[in-house]
Amino acid sequence: NIPKATIHRLTRYYRCLERFLLNGKSNVSSKEMANKLNIKPSQIRKDLSYFGEFGKRGVGYDVRELMLSIENILGMKKNWSFCIVGIGNLGLAIANYPGLTKARFKLKGVFDNDKSKIGIGLHDDLVIQSVNELEKTIKERKISIGVLTVPGKYAQKLSDRMVSAGIDGIINFTPVRVIVPKQVMLEEIDISISFRTLAFQINLNL
Amino acid sequence: NIPKATIHRLTRYYRCLERFLLNGKSNVSSKEMANKLNIKPSQIRKDLSYFGEFGKRGVGYDVRELMLSIENILGMKKNWSFCIVGIGNLGLAIANYPGLTKARFKLKGVFDNDKSKIGIGLHDDLVIQSVNELEKTIKERKISIGVLTVPGKYAQKLSDRMVSAGIDGIINFTPVRVIVPKQVMLEEIDISISFRTLAFQINLNL
Ligand SMILES: NC(=O)c1ccc[n+]([C@@H]2O[C@H](COP(=O)([O-])OP(=O)(O)OC[C@H]3O[C@@H](n4cnc5c(N)ncnc54)[C@H](O)[C@@H]3O)[C@@H](O)[C@H]2O)c1
Ligand SMILES: NC(=O)c1ccc[n+]([C@@H]2O[C@H](COP(=O)([O-])OP(=O)(O)OC[C@H]3O[C@@H](n4cnc5c(N)ncnc54)[C@H](O)[C@@H]3O)[C@@H](O)[C@H]2O)c1
Numbered sequence: 001n002i003p004k005a006t007i008h009r010l011t012r013y014y015r016c017l018e019r020f021l022l023n024g025k026s027n028v029s030s031k032e033m034a035n036k037l038n039i040k041p042s043q044i045r046k047d048l049s050y051f052g053e054f055g056k057r058g059v060g061y062d063v064r065e066l067m068l069s070i071e072n073i074l075g076m077k078k079n080w081s082f083c084i085v086g087i088g089n090l091g092l093a094i095a096n097y098p099g100l101t102k103a104r105f106k107l108k109g110v111f112d113n114d115k116s117k118i119g120i121g122l123h124d125d126l127v128i129q130s131v132n133e134l135e136k137t138i139k140e141r142k143i144s145i146g147v148l149t150v151p152g153k154y155a156q157k158l159s160d161r162m163v164s165a166g167i168d169g170i171i172n173f174t175p176v177r178v179i180v181p182k183q184v185m186l187e188e189i190d191i192s193i194s195f196r197t198l199a200f201q202i203n204l205n206l
Numbered sequence: 207n208i209p210k211a212t213i214h215r216l217t218r219y220y221r222c223l224e225r226f227l228l229n230g231k232s233n234v235s236s237k238e239m240a241n242k243l244n245i246k247p248s249q250i251r252k253d254l255s256y257f258g259e260f261g262k263r264g265v266g267y268d269v270r271e272l273m274l275s276i277e278n279i280l281g282m283k284k285n286w287s288f289c290i291v292g293i294g295n296l297g298l299a300i301a302n303y304p305g306l307t308k309a310r311f312k313l314k315g316v317f318d319n320d321k322s323k324i325g326i327g328l329h330d331d332l333v334i335q336s337v338n339e340l341e342k343t344i345k346e347r348k349i350s351i352g353v354l355t356v357p358g359k360y361a362q363k364l365s366d367r368m369v370s371a372g373i374d375g376i377i378n379f380t381p382v383r384v385i386v387p388k389q390v391m392l393e394e395i396d397i398s399i400s401f402r403t404l405a406f407q408i409n410l411n412l
Contacts, residue, residue, distance in 0.1 A: 011410065018406055022399070076409045082401070090299035094397065099381050103398040105405075145404060169404045175305050185407040187400045191300065192309040193228070194393045195288070198351060198375045199311075200224055201391040203282045204217065 014070045021063050029060035081143045083109030086150030109137045135165035144168040152176035220276045235266035287349045289315030292356030314347045341371035350374040358382035
């Protein structure tokens with residue numbers, strides 16, 4: 001079995017790789033990682049070669065492949081199930097977005113309280129269910145991630161319900177900030193941030 | 207008139223403040239800014255007090271207010287007009303999102319090629335127009351930002367058309383990357399990145 005110190009280092013490599021990936025870096029050398037983590041490049045190469053990851057001389061490691069290896073070594077979850085609460089315009093756009101399936105997020109439940117929507121079928125045998133069935137379905141289908149695309153005033157209540165059903169993480173698209181207990185992860189998305197960033201770039205480019 | 211060196215420093219302060227803002231910081235001291243910019247805190251205080259910004263002893267400056275002041279001093283654009291091309295599920299969700307109006311982005315044009323949608327009115331006297339009128343409307347209404355929410359295969363062509371009409375920036379929601387000339391700013395949004403980030407946090411929390 002893997003020593004605790006090694007698991008700890010592997011986790012640090014993984015976090016470091018995730019940051020490189022988010023910044024668009026597809027290749028990384030042990031030296032680059034070592035600089036970020038303040039450890040010896042030789043320690044990194046030693047750990048990784050123990051698990052069969054050898055990198056390419058002069059090229060380094062492929063970031064994604066290395067992350068996949070570490071996910072396997074650490075037994076990390078790679079395939080994720082999610083549900084959408086509030087299947088309006090935004091909810092539907094998310095339900096139909098191929099980018100999510102590509103990133104291994106599988107939609108396993110869709111909920112609404114609008115009677116004219118309940119019972120309507122979406123792709124892949126998924127049927128819009130009444131939000132009354134939220135907790136039961138999360139448990140039955142072992143759904144890890146809940147997506148909130150309802151009007152803001154219902155966000156906290158629905159978040160609480162998903163938390164009580166054992167959800168691992170919530171993605172909140174509503175304009176209202178929600179509070180979750182510390183064992184539940186939360187991502188809040190606001191597209192106006194990207195508009196601001198664009199406006200900022202235009203301003204400094206004029 | 208403002209010396210070029212001062213304008214240059216004000217622009218650097220502005221970029222620095224934007225980064226603080228994006229990281230959720232609402233107050234900043236001249237010392238904190240000076241550290242980031244490698245200049246003397248006294249230079250920052252001198253520049254800002256010249257324009258009537260004095261900060262609060264012990265508290266520093268309010269980040270947003272200071273950014274607003276610099277926007278005024280430098281004559282930066284604060285109110286932005288945008289158009290949406292492709293008024294499907296995602297396009298509609300964006301058209302109805304109050305967060306954008308709050309951040310001073312005003313929707314001034316909506317386009318589609320679906321005959322059953324053209325002519326339909328949205329809020330605020332906005333009518334869905336044929337995408338044939340895209341360039342003409344961008345010019346007539348001086349629209350600065352174009353939002354792409356069409357299927358990926360039309361993204362580049364529509365981007366080119368908006369660029370030729372003089373658009374300043376594009377926000378691309380489609381799964382296809384677009385190419386723009388260097389004087390046009392580009393923001394590409396992919397919500398699966400937030401899903402990945404959430405999954406990453408859940409993994410490291412287990
Ligand atoms: N984060 C962003 O950048 C962003 C962008 C656009 C929209 N939004 C937000 O996303 C949310 C959805 O926007 P939209 O345009 O799709 O709205 P919408 O009105 O089209 O959809 C809301 C859906 O939620 C359902 N609903 C309402 N109350 C419910 C409840 N208690 N339980 C279950 N379902 C319920 C409605 O029946 C409807 O189907 C809004 O809060 C909006 O402000 C956020
Ligand atoms: N970036 C993300 O995170 C994200 C999330 C969801 C969806 N998407 C993408 O956003 C886009 C829209 O998604 P959606 O669910 O709203 O799809 P949709 O099919 O509901 O909407 C597309 C709209 O574009 C219109 N259209 C098609 N071709 C056009 C053309 N040449 N000119 C003008 N209009 C045209 C259609 O008539 C329709 O109204 C897709 O590319 C989808 O993959 C991205």
